[in-house]
Amino acid sequence: MRSTRATAAVxxxxxxxxxxxxxLMRTAAGLFCLMLGPAADPASRLSELLPLDEFxxxxxxxxxxIPRRVTKNDAAFEKQLVAKKPVE
Incomplete structure (x- = not known):
């Protein structure tokens, strides 16, 4: 199993x-855990052992x-999507 996605996320x-x-800590079973500080301290675990996608x-x-950047065009398009109600 590749851990490139996990490393990039960290x-x-x-x-x-x-x-x-x-x-990032990876077990032999291919599970991942997020750590803070030294890996020897079990209290530094910030997550449970998770598979790649969940991690x-x-x-x-x-x-x-990071707040999402919204351009004027994006805002106008979102406004158009909400503007009209369906006709019955």
């Missing part, structure tokens, strides 16, 4: 939070989020 978390102490989803939702 790197994004590091850049979003400004904290370089986040780390990436957890890390992406963890910590501060």
């Amino acid at each position: 790197e994004r978390l590091k850049s979003r939070s400004g904290n370089p102490d986040y780390a 990436v989803a957890f890390v992406n939702s963890f910590g501060p989020q």
Whole structure:
């Protein structure tokens, strides 16, 4: 199993939070865990052991989020989607 997606998710978390102490732990069974600080301390685990897809989803939702950039065109398009009600 490739862990490139998991590593990239942790790197994004590091850049979003400004904290370089986040780390990734991978077990022999292919499960992943998010750690903070030294890996020897069991209290530093921030997540349970998760499979790859669940781990990436957890890390992406963890910590501060970057607000989505909305252009004028995006805002106008979203406004058009909501503007009309269906005719019965």
